[in-house]
Amino acid sequence: MKRTLLYLAVPALCLALFILLSATPGMAHKAKHAPEQLKAFDDVFMEQVRIGDLLFHGDAATEKKMKTKLSRTGMACAMCHPFAVDNHPHEFPKFQEQINKFSTLRDMINWCIEKPNEGEKLDPDSDAMKALEAYIYWSNRGSKLDPGRH
Amino acid sequence: MKEQEWKKEEGGTQGRHDEKSGMRNEITRRTFLRSSLIAGAAAGAAVNGLLPFIQTIEVAFGADSFSFAWISDSHLYPKTLNTRFVEKTERAINEVKAMKPAPDFLIYGGDLAQLGDPVELDLGAELLKSITVKKYYIPGEHDWYLDMGDKWMKLFGKPNWTFDHKGVRIIGLDTISRGPDYWSAKKMSQQERMGHMATLDGSVAGPWAGVGRDQLDWMSKTLSDWPKDKPVIVFSHNPLYEYYPPWNFWVRDWREVQAILKPYSKVTNVHGHTHQVLYNEIGSMRSIGMLATSWNWPYPPEGVPVLTTPMVRVDPGDHFDGVGWSKLAMTAADKVNNEYMMWRKDVFAQTQVDSGTGDNTNQILSPRFADRP
Ligand SMILES: [Fe+2]
Ligand SMILES: [Fe+2]
Numbered sequence: 001m002k003r004t005l006l007y008l009a010v011p012a013l014c015l016a017l018f019i020l021l022s023a024t025p026g027m028a029h030k031a032k033h034a035p036e037q038l039k040a041f042d043d044v045f046m047e048q049v050r051i052g053d054l055l056f057h058g059d060a061a062t063e064k065k066m067k068t069k070l071s072r073t074g075m076a077c078a079m080c081h082p083f084a085v086d087n088h089p090h091e092f093p094k095f096q097e098q099i100n101k102f103s104t105l106r107d108m109i110n111w112c113i114e115k116p117n118e119g120e121k122l123d124p125d126s127d128a129m130k131a132l133e134a135y136i137y138w139s140n141r142g143s144k145l146d147p148g149r150h
Numbered sequence: 151m152k153e154q155e156w157k158k159e160e161g162g163t164q165g166r167h168d169e170k171s172g173m174r175n176e177i178t179r180r181t182f183l184r185s186s187l188i189a190g191a192a193a194g195a196a197v198n199g200l201l202p203f204i205q206t207i208e209v210a211f212g213a214d215s216f217s218f219a220w221i222s223d224s225h226l227y228p229k230t231l232n233t234r235f236v237e238k239t240e241r242a243i244n245e246v247k248a249m250k251p252a253p254d255f256l257i258y259g260g261d262l263a264q265l266g267d268p269v270e271l272d273l274g275a276e277l278l279k280s281i282t283v284k285k286y287y288i289p290g291e292h293d294w295y296l297d298m299g300d301k302w303m304k305l306f307g308k309p310n311w312t313f314d315h316k317g318v319r320i321i322g323l324d325t326i327s328r329g330p331d332y333w334s335a336k337k338m339s340q341q342e343r344m345g346h347m348a349t350l351d352g353s354v355a356g357p358w359a360g361v362g363r364d365q366l367d368w369m370s371k372t373l374s375d376w377p378k379d380k381p382v383i384v385f386s387h388n389p390l391y392e393y394y395p396p397w398n399f400w401v402r403d404w405r406e407v408q409a410i411l412k413p414y415s416k417v418t419n420v421h422g423h424t425h426q427v428l429y430n431e432i433g434s435m436r437s438i439g440m441l442a443t444s445w446n447w448p449y450p451p452e453g454v455p456v457l458t459t460p461m462v463r464v465d466p467g468d469h470f471d472g473v474g475w476s477k478l479a480m481t482a483a484d485k486v487n488n489e490y491m492m493w494r495k496d497v498f499a500q501t502q503v504d505s506g507t508g509d510n511t512n513q514i515l516s517p518r519f520a521d522r523p
Contacts, residue, residue, distance in 0.1 A: 053520035057349065073232045074264070079445065080466070082351035082397055083515040086448040090512075098467055115467045142514035149512075150503060 045134065052135025055128060056084065066128045071117035077132075080116070084139035091149040105133060216316050217479040219246045222259030222387075222422035223442030225292060226277075228269045234469050235264075238443045239277055242475040245491060246281055249477065254315065256281055258306075259422035259440060260290025260326065260387035266344050268301045275305045286311065290387045290423060291326040291358065291398075295347040296340050299327055310365060312372045318480065319376045323386040324365065325401050329358030350397050350447075352521050359388045359398045361407055370410050381416040381480070388423045389439065391432050394450040396517060399424055411435050418486055420478065426506065427461035427490060427497065428454075438488050446472035449506050451513040459498045460507040 054062040058076025063069070070077070081087055089105050096103035099111055106124045109132055113119045122129045224239040246256060258278060263270035271293065278285060287306035294302060299309065309324035332355055333343040346354040361369070376382065384390065390407050393399035401407065411417045417435040425447040428439025439458075446464050454460065464472030474492040490497050499505030 050520045053518050057352075057518070057520070059520075073234065074227045075445070078349065078351055078518075081448070083450075083517060085450065085513060085515055086509070088509060088513070091509075098465075112466060116469065139516050139518070140513065141516065144512060146512060149509075 045138075048131045048134040049138045051128075052131035052133070052138075055132055056081075056135050066131075068122065068128045069120040070113050070122075070128075071119045073116070073118055075117060077112065077117075084136045087136045087140065088149075089133075089136045089140050090143040090145050091147060094148045094150065105136065109133070109136075215480060216254045217249070217251070217477065219249065219253040219256045220259055220420060220422075220440050220476040220478060221246065221256065221443060222440055222475075223261040223290065223425055223444055224274060225261055225264040225442070225444040226270045226274050227264050228267065229273065235444045236273070236277070238470065238473060239274070241470075241493070242443045242491070243277060243281055245475065252283055253477070255284040255286060257322075257385050257420070258285060258287045259385065259420075260288050261292045261422065261442070261444075262287075262290070263293050265341075265348060266293055266296030266301070268297075271301050271305055286322055286385070288322045288385055288387055289324060289326055291329075291347050292344075294326055295329070296344040310368070316480075318381045318383055319373070321369065321372060321382065321384045323361060323369070323384060323390075325359050325361055325386045325388040325390075328360045328362040328365075330356060332356055332358075346521070349521070351518055353517060353519070354521055355398075357395060357398065357402045359400060360402045362403070366403065366406050366410060369407075373410065373414065376414070378413050379415050381418070382411070382414050384411070384417065384419045384435075386419060386421045389421045389428070389430070389437060390419050390435070391430060391437060391455075392453075393424070393428075393430075393455070394453045397447075397450060399450070399453075408432055408435065420476075420488075425473075427458065429458045430455035431457055436486075440476050441472075441474045441490055441492055443473055443475060445469070449510060451510050451515055454507055454510065460505045461492070462494070462496055462499050462504050463506050463508065 051062060051066070055066065055068065055070060056077045058071065058078070078084075087105075092105040092108070093102060095101070096108060096111070098115070099107060101107075103111075106129055109129065110121045110124070114121050122132075221239070221242045224235055224242075226235050226239065229236060246253065256278075262274035289299060289302050289306075289309045293299070303309065309322075309327060311322045313320055329347070332338075332346065338346075346352050347358065349355070373382065386401070388401050389399060389404075390401055391404050395402075412433055415434050419435055419437040420440060421437065422440050422442070424439045425442035425445065426439060426449060427441070428437070430437040446461075449460060461472070470493045472492065472494075474490060477487075477489040477491060479487045479489075496504075499508070502508045
């Protein structure tokens with residue numbers, strides 16, 4: 001349950017809050033949010049979505065910058081999941097047959113990196129993983145939460 | 151709950167079962183085409199209805215029987231990068247060669263190469279050499295946008311053509327070469343142009359799939375001396391109807407194409423590009439989507455034709471799953487059959503949970519944006 005919430009929270013947003021907090025200690029959530037602040041939060045999030053989009057589409061420069069090797073077959077995620085279709089972020093966590101265990105979206109991202117892509121698995125808490133997750137969630141926003149669905 | 155939903159949909163489709171041959175609930179990899187369903191068939195894109203049986207349509211084709219094979223969408227990379235697509239193409243080729251009796255001809259339906267690289271196209275031509283029956287080629291977008299078809303045409307000739315075979319007029323259409331210029335103003339390199347074209351869900355290449363006024367005129371002329379009640383088969387890379395434009399699962403001038411074909415009562419379109427099981431009817435035209443040898447595409451969240459019996463969900467751990475080629479036949483009993491040669495036992499989904507469209511209504515997707523200026 002806690003985990004679900006964690007995966008739903010936008011990681012980048014936490015980052016922005018943290019930055020804000022350190023700038024004005026003790027002020028977060030006590031003062032009203034100015035439009036510029038909200039825009040700043042959104043910018044942080046959309047920047048992660050953008051990076052995730054590039055990684056998901058196999059952008060070589062971004063891969064190099066993030067020091068990732070998401071595929072060794074020449075195939076990027078988007079070649080099998082255009083618009084992040086069939087990533088089903090709203091269905092996690094769930095029992096995943098392929099891994100034969102109760103799995104998170106991050107587990108399944110790593111599985112596709114390792115199996116069809118023959119790439120190098122990501123640290124589940126790495127920046128690249130969070131960016132991929134941001135892109136997949138953003139692309140599927142509006143889909144009804146249905147955790148556990150096969 | 152989910153089971154009930156499935157049952158309900160199954161119940162709603164009983165009228166389409168083939169009572170005579172007792173095929174209720176029996177699903178095979180074959181698509182029998184019979185004319186009995188043409189009346190009242192849905193046109194254009196509609197919500198998919200998960201039909202748990204095979205499409206059956208009788209066609210009074212009056213043609214001699216013959217068979218032919220289709221291979222497409224091999225998306226070959228240079229062997230140095232990966233050989234899995236080579237292996238799958240070879241498997242399809244070997245199976246075509248093993249057909250007994252041999253097919254009258256092979257159609258290669260486009261996307262032989264992944265990035266239009268001459269190395270990739272040469273590799274494909276080399277692999278296909280071992281098929282000795284007559285071969286006809288139409289191009290895919292992946293073959294074309296590096297050098298705008300130079301290499302492809304050197305290897306395979308004209309991208310559109312026509313011939314008559316045993317009482318059938320056969321037309322090969324080029325649906326890919328007339329993409330509006332998205333590269334000159336942005337001063338793209340050839341590789342950049344190809345890269346955007348090769349990104350199915352990209353936003354830069356735009357609605358590139360089309361037949362074009364000149365080719366439409368050529369098509370009209372080609373058909374002008376053909377009797378309206380005699381069979382026509384049109385081969386194209388893209389589907390000739392509006393399926394899911396955001397992924398260019400269409401040709402943008404499909405209405406003009408349909409207007410030309412409308413007077414002909416026995417038209418079958420066989421297309422590639424969508425990498426999945428598809429079936430549709432537009433007016434009197436039947437349209438069958440072919441498998442890729444390379445990889446399969448999930449169904450988009452909307453627009454799957456109601457007449458399509460969806461294929462199964464694919465196992466991402468097995469790159470031979472969900473792909474293959476097709477045996478097609480025009481039979482003496484005046485039927486056109488399509489047999490999907492997918493490398494697995496069940497091709498069509500028997501239940502919603504195993505269906506490639508099973509999750510469709512539960513997915514809301516957004517176009518990407520990182521490739522926009
Ligand atoms: Fe293709
Ligand atoms: Fe294609």
